[in-house]
Amino acid sequence: MQQQAEFDLKEIEEVIKKKCKEREEEISKQVNDELTKYKTECEKYIETIQKEHERIQKEYGQEQEKFNKSLKEKINQVKALVDTEKNNTKKLIANAQQKVVEITQSSFDSLVQVKDQEIENLKKEQQKLQIQIEQLEKERQEQNAQIEQQNIDKGKLRKEIDHLTIDFKKASEQKHLEAQEEIKKNVRLIQEDYQKMNQKQIQEHERDMESFKHSLQKTIDKLIQENNKLQTQLTNAEIEKIQMNQSQQSLTECKQCVQDLSNSNLDKESYELLQNTIKEYEQSVQDMETERKMFLSAKSEISEKEQEKKQMEMKLEQKQHGLNKLKERNEICAKNLKACQEQILKLQQQLKEKSELEDKAKEAQQKYQQQLIKLKDNFDKQQKELQSYMAQLNEIKDKFEEEQKKNILLKEEFESEKKRLQEENKRNQEILQKKHEEAILQQTQRIEKEILDQRGKIVEMELIKQKERLKPNNNQLSEEQLQNKLSKIGEHLHNYRRAMTQGLQIKECLLSEIGYFEKQAQMYPIESLLDTGITSY
Numbered sequence: 001m002q003q004q005a006e007f008d009l010k011e012i013e014e015v016i017k018k019k020c021k022e023r024e025e026e027i028s029k030q031v032n033d034e035l036t037k038y039k040t041e042c043e044k045y046i047e048t049i050q051k052e053h054e055r056i057q058k059e060y061g062q063e064q065e066k067f068n069k070s071l072k073e074k075i076n077q078v079k080a081l082v083d084t085e086k087n088n089t090k091k092l093i094a095n096a097q098q099k100v101v102e103i104t105q106s107s108f109d110s111l112v113q114v115k116d117q118e119i120e121n122l123k124k125e126q127q128k129l130q131i132q133i134e135q136l137e138k139e140r141q142e143q144n145a146q147i148e149q150q151n152i153d154k155g156k157l158r159k160e161i162d163h164l165t166i167d168f169k170k171a172s173e174q175k176h177l178e179a180q181e182e183i184k185k186n187v188r189l190i191q192e193d194y195q196k197m198n199q200k201q202i203q204e205h206e207r208d209m210e211s212f213k214h215s216l217q218k219t220i221d222k223l224i225q226e227n228n229k230l231q232t233q234l235t236n237a238e239i240e241k242i243q244m245n246q247s248q249q250s251l252t253e254c255k256q257c258v259q260d261l262s263n264s265n266l267d268k269e270s271y272e273l274l275q276n277t278i279k280e281y282e283q284s285v286q287d288m289e290t291e292r293k294m295f296l297s298a299k300s301e302i303s304e305k306e307q308e309k310k311q312m313e314m315k316l317e318q319k320q321h322g323l324n325k326l327k328e329r330n331e332i333c334a335k336n337l338k339a340c341q342e343q344i345l346k347l348q349q350q351l352k353e354k355s356e357l358e359d360k361a362k363e364a365q366q367k368y369q370q371q372l373i374k375l376k377d378n379f380d381k382q383q384k385e386l387q388s389y390m391a392q393l394n395e396i397k398d399k400f401e402e403e404q405k406k407n408i409l410l411k412e413e414f415e416s417e418k419k420r421l422q423e424e425n426k427r428n429q430e431i432l433q434k435k436h437e438e439a440i441l442q443q444t445q446r447i448e449k450e451i452l453d454q455r456g457k458i459v460e461m462e463l464i465k466q467k468e469r470l471k472p473n474n475n476q477l478s479e480e481q482l483q484n485k486l487s488k489i490g491e492h493l494h495n496y497r498r499a500m501t502q503g504l505q506i507k508e509c510l511l512s513e514i515g516y517f518e519k520q521a522q523m524y525p526i527e528s529l530l531d532t533g534i535t536s537y
Contacts, residue, residue, distance in 0.1 A: 133392055136385055143378070153371075182346070189339070 133396075140385070147378075178350070
């Protein structure tokens with residue numbers, strides 16, 4: 001991380017230097033452009049002034065000296081202005097460069113502070129990550145246990161769902177078969193009812209047709225009679241019409257005669273009488289005509305009304321017949337409808353039960369799917385955490401392998417040093433063994449002397465005790481027995497002395513070995529070895 005931070009700082013310094021250099025080049029370019037523009041403008045001004053001077057010199061030869069002086073002054077002023085502008089631009093460039101340097105320095109310092117802060121934060125995060133790795137390890141173990149439990153629960157749920165689906169399929173197939181049988185039965189009954197109803201309708205239709213034929217024959221006979229009557233009336237009307245035509249002709253002839261007579265010399269009275277008779281006759285003819293028209297209109301109205309009446313009667317009969325049929329059909333349909341409603345209620349109940357089973361199966365399936373989704377999410381999360389954990393573990397493993405290599409080298413060095421020390425120890429031990437054997441010999445000799453002295457004292461004490469014991473027994477024990485006992489006591493004392501010498505030798509050996517190991521421990525303290533091992537790990 002520190003190398004990365006140093007590399008980033010170097011890159012930032014290079015970028016800042018590059019940017020400063022580019023900015024300096026840009027500013028110098030702008031200044032040079034401005035100076036060249038200013039120079040060209042000044043040259044133009046000078047050219048215009050020179051032209052003006054030449055023109056004025058030509059025009060005003062006398063004022064040439066004055067003009068030259070003023071021209072020189074103006075040129076000097078222009079030069080001074082150019083110099084001041086140059087100095088100002090240089091100052092501006094220097095100030096701008098100084099500001100850029102200050103800004104870059106401040107930004108660089110802030111970046112350095114930020115990078116230092118980031119390094120500290122990274123160290124803290126590294127410590128946190130170490131703690132999180134340990135927590136993740138614990139969580140991974142817990143999650144593995146949870147996953148195993150969830151797999152067991154999943155297997156149980158799958159078995160339950162399989163059992164439920166099998167039961168549901170069996171029940172639905174059974175219900176479906178029963179419903180199909182009920183529907184087939186109902187269809188067969190309806191078809192039989194329909195066939196019976198069709199046969200009845202055919203018979204009724206035949207009866208209705210026969211009655212309709214009979215009534216139609218009667219109406220035809222009535223119509224023929226009425227037609228004959230109307231024919232006679234029509235012939236009478238035609239005769240009357242012919243008569244009226246004849247009377248009109250006679251009337252016209254009479255009028256013609258009257259006109260002829262009016263042309264001739266007739267009496268006024270006779271003429272007026274004729275006129276009156278003619279008018280009366282015309283009036284009677286008109287009345288007859290109106291009566292005839294009224295008769296014909298009444299006749300047509302009566303015939304129309306009779307036809308309408310007949311049509312209405314026929315319609316009423318047809319409607320009555322249709323109503324009767326509809327009533328019968330309605331009764332049959334009501335019965336069938338009632339039966340169908342009962343069957344529908346049964347089927348609805350069956351469908352309700354089926355839907356309840358389906359809902360239960362769906363709920364179980366949804367729960368199972370939700371649990372599967374949760375398990376999948378947990379598994380994905382755990383997989384991601386495991387991947388990150390494995391990556392961290394791989395890093396730790398690589399570090400551990402490196403440290404293990406170092407430890408192996410240290411171990412090899414330690415083994416070589418140990419061998420050297422063992423060899424030195426053997427040499428020292430041999431020297432110590434020799435010294436120890438000499439000391440043991442001296443000590444044993446001294447102990448033997450002490451033991452012999454003690455033995456003599458003990459023998460004397462035992463003899464005194466035996467004598468004291470033998471006094472009351474009136475010399476029951478012989479001297480041989482006493483000598484045997486004394487020899488046994490001597491053997492026991494010899495064995496005791498030998499055991500004491502062996503114990504002292506073992507004690508000295510153990511003390512020498514303990515001293516050797518204490519020296520070795522002082523030379524290589526275990527705390528330093530542990531510290532070196534832990535830091536290397």
